[in-house]
Amino acid sequence: MFLSANRSTLLGRKIELSATLSKGLLILENLASSPTSKGLTAIASEADLTKSNTHRILVTLKKFGFIQQDADRNYRCSMKLWKLGNTVLTQTDLPGVSSLAMRFLADSCNESVHLSVLDGLEVLYVDKLESDRPVRAYTQKGGSSPLHCVATGKILLAYNYRHLRSSVAAKLQRYTSATITSPKHLDKEMECIVANGYAINCGEFREEVYGVAAPIFDPTGNAIASIGISGPSTRLTIDTIEKLIPKVVQAGKMVTAELAGLQHTFRNE
Structure with a gap:
């Protein structure tokens, strides 16, 4: 009789923990998809929980670094989610998945093609196809550049701006006379990039x-990488870039479709 009661207690605790975990994950997803931070009342209402239960979950999420509170006591996701997502991304053969799109882009423009991901406040070049033209861009596979002043970095910054804005805006280093160094200018640039779908x-x-670069989205709609071309301004003029934009955007959509296809394959295995 005692053993039976003990098993029932343990089962009840497991069910309670499972329900709490489910609610915690839903709250995390809700905050991650929100363009603004949220208060306790709104979070509790959307999760269909009492304020006390919601507060306990938020305290736990905050303790483990998944969320943080602003000065107004509202909650938002921390960069830990991005770091975890980036770790998962490194476990995916992104260059392999992107190889056909990169070759398509290289054949379309005959300039250097880059595949990039976020790496802190920089963009990391995880793969590159060199142009066979005599003058090439000054980047290399495994290298990195500041987010705010290269095309593959700007596109990733724009689609992750809510999380990265404050950190990037505080360190707008000037590299040339064309570098964006004003936070207001950066805000407008990021808005235009998202509206246009390229940088x-x-x-x-x-x-x-x-x-010029375009975003690559994972199956949940997050911009996790970028694909783009670069070259000397003598060849890659503004007029030339405008003609190549559709090809670059198409390449980004090709990789996005490949990633969606991989998820579909995994689900059916």
Whole structure:
């Protein structure tokens, strides 16, 4: 009789923990998808929980670094989610998944093609196809550049701006006369990038290097990587970039579709 009661107690605790975990994950997803921070009352209402239960979950999420509180006591997700997502991304053969799109883009423009991911406040070049033209862009596989002044970095910054804005805006280092160094200018640029679906670099990191990039989305709609081209401004003029934008955007959509297909395959295994 005692053993039976003990098992029932343990089962009840497991069910309670499972329900709490489910609610915690729902709250985390809700905050991650929100463009603004949220207060306790709103979070509790959306999670269909009491304020006391919601507060306990929020305290736990905050303790483990998944969320943080602003000065107004509202809650928002921390960069820990991005770090975890980036770790998962490194376990995916992103260059392999992107190889066809990169080759398509290289054949379309005959300029250097980059595949990039976020790395703190920089963009990391995880793969590159070199142009066979005599003058090439000054980047290499495994190298990195500041987010705010190269095309593949700007596109990732724009689609992750809510989390990165304060950190990037505080360190807008000037590299050329075209580098964005004003937070207000950066805000407008990021807004335009998201509206257009691509980013352009006109000599903002290296005066003689121009580029254009498009986002790559994971199956949940998060911009996790970018694909783009770069080359000397003598060849990659503004007029040339405008003609190549559809190809760059198409390449980004190709990789996005491949990632969606991989998730579909995993679900059916």
